[in-house]
Amino acid sequence: MILGIVVGHVIHTQFDHPGDIGHYFGLLATIFLTMIKMIISPLVISTLIAGIAHMGTGGAVGRVGGKSLLWFVCASFVSLSLGWLMVTIFQPGIGEVIERMGADALKSDAAASALDTGIKTMSIDTFVSHVIPTSIVDVLAKNEILPVVFFSVFFGVGLAAIGDKGLPLLHGIEIISQVMLKVTGYVMVMAAPGVFGAMVAIIAKNGIEAVIPLARFMGEFYFTMAALWVLMILVGFLILGPRITKLISLMLTPVSTAFATASSEAAFPKVLEGLERFGVSKRIASFVLPLGYSFNLDGSMLYCTFAALFIAQATHTVPPVSQQFIMLLVFMITSKGIAGVPRASLVVIAASMAGFGIPVAGMAMILGVDAFLDMGRSATNVVGNSLAASVVAKWESELGESLPEGADLDAVPAE
Structure with missing residues (x-):
């Protein structure tokens, strides 16, 4: 990002027609965004089917799973709504410079219109009629994420319902999911050149x-x-009482790890250890935490609405309020299908916002700073998941006393 700013500034001040020169650097960002679009449908359909099928076969639909999912849905809704409220109040996409950048994004999006996902306008009627696919092959070919999600949910539930007979197919889908996660990792190698190219193009x-x-x-x-x-933290205090301060202190190291690495997955072992030291039973911690990493991405949810509406403001494509509420629900659903994907929020935003008339190419405006925002998102995801596991343990009466500093976890008997 810094190198892109420097190179873009040199081009802007030292060359004639700097915008034309910057355009060629911007192709790096275009390549990255196009590659993201390439992986959306196979990534979502494989990971979402596998995740929903496992919820049924793994017993996560039981009492603990139900309480966990209730918390996850409520937390996601609060995060999405807070992001929507604050971006509506702050209006960060309003201003002469940012709107000029948005106009450039619209031109770029027009040139890549063949790659657009979803539909251009959305209402309650069109949402209902569009979300149910007449052919899954057709919507996969068109990269239309809403009907892909609808089909994936039904297929995952059906796969779980047939029990052991579906295990070979589930295993195959899991392999596809693992391959797509690997492919996504390869695509994200282009993130750094994409950031560089986006910043050069913008500054030039x-x-x-x-x-x-x-x-x-x-x-x-x-x-x-x-x-x-x-x-x-306030909700945690209402449920856990003053012990919330102990949880926060135990989470300082994993939160710092997630922030520094921009990866909540990197902090997973320390989060699990911290929860057990806090008194959460091993049974609850080992069940709720992995589930939370798939379904409880509070920081990412916050970013989805904030970034999407920022782009909409900058490009003068803000959908009506009724469509914005639908968009919140779409973000909530699509985010559940890409757990563990690096920079997952970029994929969620790209997959969802085009269906509401917001140009996907507008993401080039935020690519340059997304790495810094990803650090905060990852840290927030860790806080949300540690709180979720602690609250579920409290509800299940499986929240014991905190272990003293330096106590050996291996000496604690398993349930």
Whole structure:
């Protein structure tokens, strides 16, 4: 990002027609965004079917699983709604410079119209009629995410319902899912060149002043994320009482790890250890935490609405409020199908927002700062999942006393 700013500034100040030169660097971002579109449908259909089928065969639909999923859905809705509320109040996509960048994105999107996903307008009627596919092959070919999700949910439930007879097929789908996660990792190798190209194109075209609205966007998002943290801690205090401070202290190391690496997965072992030290039973911790990593991405949910509507504001494509509420539900559903994907929020945003008339190419505006935002999202996901496991343990009366500092976890008997 920094190198892109420097190179873009040099091009803007030292060359004639800097926008034309920056355009060629912008092709790196176009390649990255196009590759993301390439993986969306196979990634979502394989991971979502496997995840839903496992919920049935793995017993996660029982009492603990039901309570966990209730918490996850409520937490996701709160995160999405908070992101929607704050981006509507702050209006980070409004301003001369950022709107000029948005106009450039619209031109780029028009050139790549053949790659658009979804439909261009959305209402309750069109949503209902569009979400049910007449042919899964057709919607996969067109990369239409809503009907793909609808089919995946039904297929996953049906696969779980037939029990052991479906295990060979489930195993095959899991292999496809693992392959797609690997492919996604390869695609994300293009993230760094894509960020560089996006920043060069933006700065070369608009000058160094383009950094200011992006810095404002980052600051307002982190403020919103801080508000979510306060809300989560407050809810934790209401349920767990003063012990919430002990949980926070135990999570400082995994939260720092997630922030530094921009990966909540990297912090997983330390989160699990911290939960057991907090007194969460091994049974609850080992069940709720992995489920939470798939279904409880509070930081990512917050970012989806904030970033999508930021792009919509900058490109003058803000959908009506009724469609925005539908978009929140779509984000909630599509996010559940790509657990463990690096920079998963980019895939969710690309998969969902085009169906509401928001240009996917507008994501080029946020690519340059997404790495820094991903650090905060990952840390927030860790906080949300540690709180979820602790609350479910409390509800199940499986929250014991915290272990003293330095106590050996292996000495604690398993349930």
